[in-house]
Structures are given as C-alpha cells and as structure tokens.
Amino acid sequence: MEFLGALPQVMFSGIAAGAVYALLALAMVIIYRTTEVLNFAQGDMAMMTTYVALAMIVGSGLPLYAAVPLALAFAAGLGAFAEFACLRRAKEPSVLGLIIITLGIEMIVFGFASWKWGGEPRDMPIPLSPYDGITAGGVIMSYLELITIAVAALTIGALFLFLNRSKAGLAMRATQQNRAVARLMGIRVRRVEMFAWALAAVVGGIAGLLVGPATTVEPYMMWEPMMKGFAAAVLGGMTSLPGAALGGAIIGIVENLFGYYVSTAFKSVVPFAAILLMLTVKPSGLLARHYVKKV
Amino acid sequence: MTALLALANVDTYYGPIQALRGASLAIDAGGIVAVLGANGAGKTTLLKTVMGLLDDQPDKGSIDFDGASIVGAQTEEIARRGIAYVPEGREVFRELTVLENLQAGAFSRRDDTAADLARMFGYFPRLMERRDQSAGTLSGGEQQMLAIARALMSRPRLLMLDEPSLGLSPLLVQEIFAILRTINGDGVTIFLVEQNARMALSVADRALVMEHGRFVLDGSAAEIAADPDVQEFYLGIAGEESVKGYRRYRRKKRWR
Numbered sequence: 107m108e109f110l111g112a113l114p115q116v117m118f119s120g121i122a123a124g125a126v127y128a129l130l131a132l133a134m135v136i137i138y139r140t141t142e143v144l145n146f147a148q149g150d151m152a153m154m155t156t157y158v159a160l161a162m163i164v165g166s167g168l169p170l171y172a173a174v175p176l177a178l179a180f181a182a183g184l185g186a187f188a189e190f191a192c193l194r195r196a197k198e199p200s201v202l203g204l205i206i207i208t209l210g211i212e213m214i215v216f217g218f219a220s221w222k223w224g225g226e227p228r229d230m231p232i233p234l235s236p237y238d239g240i241t242a243g244g245v246i247m248s249y250l251e252l253i254t255i256a257v258a259a260l261t262i263g264a265l266f267l268f269l270n271r272s273k274a275g276l277a278m279r280a281t282q283q284n285r286a287v288a289r290l291m292g293i294r295v296r297r298v299e300m301f302a303w304a305l306a307a308v309v310g311g312i313a314g315l316l317v318g319p320a321t322t323v324e325p326y327m328m329w330e331p332m333m334k335g336f337a338a339a340v341l342g343g344m345t346s347l348p349g350a351a352l353g354g355a356i357i358g359i360v361e362n363l364f365g366y367y368v369s370t371a372f373k374s375v376v377p378f379a380a381i382l383l384m385l386t387v388k389p390s391g392l393l394a395r396h397y398v399k400k401v
Numbered sequence: 402m403t404a405l406l407a408l409a410n411v412d413t414y415y416g417p418i419q420a421l422r423g424a425s426l427a428i429d430a431g432g433i434v435a436v437l438g439a440n441g442a443g444k445t446t447l448l449k450t451v452m453g454l455l456d457d458q459p460d461k462g463s464i465d466f467d468g469a470s471i472v473g474a475q476t477e478e479i480a481r482r483g484i485a486y487v488p489e490g491r492e493v494f495r496e497l498t499v500l501e502n503l504q505a506g507a508f509s510r511r512d513d514t515a516a517d518l519a520r521m522f523g524y525f526p527r528l529m530e531r532r533d534q535s536a537g538t539l540s541g542g543e544q545q546m547l548a549i550a551r552a553l554m555s556r557p558r559l560l561m562l563d564e565p566s567l568g569l570s571p572l573l574v575q576e577i578f579a580i581l582r583t584i585n586g587d588g589v590t591i592f593l594v595e596q597n598a599r600m601a602l603s604v605a606d607r608a609l610v611m612e613h614g615r616f617v618l619d620g621s622a623a624e625i626a627a628d629p630d631v632q633e634f635y636l637g638i639a640g641e642e643s644v645k646g647y648r649r650y651r652r653k654k655r656w657r
C-alpha cells in the first residue's frame with residue numbers, strides 16, 4: 107500500500123532531521139544544567155560557526171577536513187567568550203536577566219553575521235551532491251543524511267563518554283549538582299562553567315555544519331532547527347541528556363509524519379504542539395528523574 | 402612554630418547582622434579541637450568564613466593557613482591549600498555514585514588515589530558495599546561517612562566538620578567519633594563544631610566555647626568539661642543555686 111509503504115522513508119528522514127535537533131537540544135541542556143541559563147543564542151552561535159567554515163573553504167581555500175576542526179575551535183572560543191564576557195559579568199542575575207543576556211548575544215552574533223557576510227543564501231561547498239545516496243529496502247538514504255545521523259550519533263556517544271568516564275566530566279556533573287560543594291572539592295567551577303559553554307557551542311556548531319550543506323548558509327539558517335532543538339530539550343526535561351537526544355529524534359519523526367500524512371504547511375507547528383503537550387501532561391519531561399538542584 | 406590555622410579579630414556580617422565579633426583563634430597542627438556553642442552562636446559562620454564561602458567576608462580581621470593569608474581567596478583555592486570542610490547536613494552529590502563522590506573529593510590531586518580509596522573503605526566498610534549506589538539513596542549516617550571520606554580524599558592537612566553528629570543515632574555518633582580519632586592518629590588535624598558537647602569533649606584535646614560570635618572559653622577538653630558554666634549549660638549537670646540562677650535557667654532553656 108502506497109500509504110504505509112512510505113512509512114520507513116518518512117521515519118528515516120525524520121531521524122536525519124531529528125539528529126540535528128538532538129545536537130542543539132544537547133547543547134542547550136549542557137548549558138542549562140551547568141549554569142542554569144537558557145541559551146537562546148545557541149542556534150546563531152552555530153550559524154556563525156558555519157559561516158566561519160564557509161569563509162575558510164571559499165575565502166581561504168582551505169580543504170574541508172581542515173576547515174571543520176578550525177570552525178569548531180572557533181565555536182569553542184565563541185562559547186567560552188560569551189560565558190566569560192557576558193554571563194559572568196551579571197551580578198546576582200535573575201533567570202529573566204540571564205535569558206535577556208543570551209538574547210543580546212544572539213542579536214550581536216546575528217547582526218555581525220549579516221553585516222560581515224550579507225543576507226543572501228550561499229551554498230556550502232562539499233564534495234557530495236545531496237542527490238547521491240543509497241537505496242535500501244525501498245528507502246532512499248542520501249549520503250548527507252547518513253553522515254548527519256552518523257556524526258550526531260558519534261557526537262552524542264563521545265559526550266556521554268566524556269561526562270561519565272573522564273575526570274573533567276565528573277567535575278562538570280559535580281558542579282551541576284552542587285556548585286558550592288564542588289568548590290569545596292577544589293573544583294574551579296568558573297572554568298567548568300566556561301568549559302560547558304565552549305562544549306555546548308561545539309556540539310551546536312556540529313549541528314550547524316550539518317544543516318549548512320543540507321540547506322543554504324544564511325543568517326536565518328538555524329532559526330527553525332533551533333526552535334525544534336529547544337522543543338526537544340523541553341520534551342526531554344531540560345536537564346536530561348538522554349532525554350534531549352530522544353526528544354530530538356521524536357520531534358524529527360513526528361514532524362515528518364505530520365508533514366507527509368497531514369500537511370507540510372503545519373510542519374513547523376509540531377514542535378510547539380509538543381512543548382505544549384509536554385508542559386500540560388508531564389512538565390518534568392520524558393526522562394527527567396526527580397532532580398533537586400541545590401544551590 | 403606557626404599555627405596551622407590562625408584567626409585574629411575576625412568580623413563577619415550577613416548584611417546588617419554581625420555573626421562573628423572579633424573571633425580569634427590559633428590551632429596547632431596535630432590535635433582535635435572542638436568548638437561548642439548554642440544555636441546561632443556563629444559556629445557555622447566561622448567555618449564558612451574560613452572557607453571563603455561568604456561573599457566579601459570577613460569584613461575585618463586576618464585568617465592565615467600555614468602562615469599564609471587566605472582572606473579573599475577563592476573557596477576552591479583554599480580547599481587546594483589543604484583545608485577540607487564537611488558542611489552541616491552532609492551535602493553529598495546525590496546523583497553521583499559513592500565512588501564518584503570519592504573521586505570528586507580527590508579532584509585536585511594528580512597522583513594515584515587508589516591507596517586513599519582503600520583507606521576510606523577501611524574506615525567505612527559500609528561505603529565499600531555501596532560504592533556503585535547513588536549517594537542520594539544512602540541513609541543519613543552513611544551520607545555522613547561519605548561526606549567525611551570524600552573530604553579526606555584530597556589528603557587535607559586540616560579537616561573541619563560542622564556538627565557531624567546531627568541527626569544520627571547515639572551508636573552511630575560513637576562510631577563516627579571513634580573514626581575521627583583514628584583519622585587524627587593518621588596525621589590529619591581536626592577542627593570540629595558540635596552541639597553534642599559530651600561527645601565532642603570526649604574526643605577532643607582542646608575545646609573552645611563560642612557565644613555571640615566570639616570565643617569566651619578556651620582550654621584543654623578536661624578543663625572545659627570541668628567548667629561549671631559548661632557543665633550547667635552544655636552538659637546538663639545541675640550547678641549550685643546562685644543569684645544568676647534565673648538568668649542561667651533562661652539561657653539553658655534556649656540552649657535546650
């Protein structure tokens with residue numbers, strides 16, 4: 107049957123889209139858990155990272171394999187700088203004040219990118235056509251989609267290993283749970299917080315570098331993925347990393363199901379419907395355990 | 402010989418409220434020093450001030466650790482110099498396992514911590530059994546043991562404890578104080594704040610009494626235990642009737 111026959115294809119496209127949302131959601135959760143800030147600049151920091159990669163490839167003629175790590179290093183610097191220069195300056199900040207600060211960072215980054223690179227969409231030159239791919243079991247999988255899923259999965263895996271197996275990851279989890287006591291352990295929490303921002307910017311930047319070739323590089327490129335990433339983070343409970351990853355996959359799949367079987371026009375409504383549903387049914391999110399943060 | 406920890410004329414404020422009023426104290430390396438005091442005397446404030454946990458405090462006075470000033474230093478740097486602090490109410494990392502809590506305690510060290518882990522499990526065998534359990538699921542007594550072990554993982558020279566007996570059964574209190582003796586025997590100077598005067602005096606070498614943000618008595622544990630005021634107000638031994646009797650009675654009630 108034509109109707110159900112399309113299901114695997116729709117699911118696959120949904121997971122490919124969801125992989126990007128998951129990365130953005132993870133980035134937001136890392137920052138939220140460590141510094142209790144909702145970083146609304148996450149998407150545009152990723153956009154800027156993508157532009158930097160583009161500028162290095164097109165402008166300076168660097169090969170992709172050199173431009174990507176350099177762009178991600180730039181992302182780390184941008185994240186650390188945002189924390190150091192803007193958030194740390196806030197004295198006894200309120201939640202609202204911190205959100206306004208991240209909105210301010212977002213506007214600066216957006217304004218800078220528009221001024222520096224102009225508003226017109228550009229193509230990210232990669233040695234792959236978006237139409238190349240493989241077909242398995244009737245599902246068309248482009249190389250770009252496959253790479254997106256693989257890169258996201260690797261990033262998520264590396265993140266979990268880092269947090270659960272490394273000393274720095276332990277320091278980060280300790281800081282997230284009880285900042286004052288972490289300091290008693292000799293953990294330099296300010297550095298941990300700065301590092302969390304850098305790490306999140308890299309994870310978000312990877313999402314940007316995956317979105318760029320699939321669409322076009324332009325100042326608005328991350329707005330929709332960012333909204334959906336935020337929805338995914340809320341879906342997962344805002345404090346849970348597995349929840350964020352799962353939330354991303356769910357949003358990606360649901361919006362594609364909706365787009366295929368109902369209407370593409372309402373595709374972007376899906377994440378907001380998901381947030382609303384989540385907040386009314388289970389505000390703590392899908393995977394959040396009972397989590398009490400001591401300050 | 403310079404004192405391990407020396408405070409001179411320390412004033413600490415919470416906004417307009419003054420909690421330490423010219424507190425002075427010098428602790429030599431080696432022993433166990435206990436501070437007794439009623440609720441609100443300023444005991445917790447004293448420890449927090451030493452650790453640099455109160456913003457912009459102390460307002461006045463000097464605090465030296467091992468001959469160098471630590472006033473104004475970041476808490477994490479003070480900890481790295483060799484002071485470990487077990488806060489009131491344990492404050493374990495609830496979502497981390499017992500083992501991870503201990504590893505977090507050793508964060509500032511670069512050398513091998515295996516021997517210290519073994520030593521902690523020697524002090525507290527119950528932690529060994531629960532090493533992969535998340536700390537939030539431990540009983541209050543086990544959390545206190547974990548908090549002490551975690552503090553020791555940094556190999557501190559001074560261990561400061563805020564009311565380690567709080568909320569524990571008398572038997573467990575005895576167990577924990579016996580282990581504090583052992584830890585002290587292994588070379589860690591201990592500075593502890595306690596409401597449980599009987600227990601504190603039984604384990605300490607030296608004791609001080611704090612009232613309204615300053616020290617009013619200082620002596621060997623035996624001397625302090627023999628002091629009539631301490632006997633009446635902290636140990637609950639009835640003193641002779643005196644003109645001050647009524648006032649003392651009221652103070653005693655406040656001190657429970």
Ligand SMILES: Nc1ncnc2c1ncn2[C@@H]1O[C@H](COP(=O)(O)OP(=O)(O)OP(=O)(O)O)[C@@H](O)[C@H]1O
Nearest residue numbers: 415418420438439440441442443444445446447596
């Ligand atoms: N955060 C705070 N803000 C304002 N005042 C405070 C604060 N913390 C403590 N105080 C005040 O400072 C004084 C000393 O408090 P502190 O906690 O040091 O007493 P304590 O000796 O530890 O008492 P307890 O035995 O009950 O723990 C008290 O009068 C208390 O009300």
Ligand SMILES: [Mg+2]
Nearest residue numbers: 444445446489
């Ligand atoms: Mg206290």
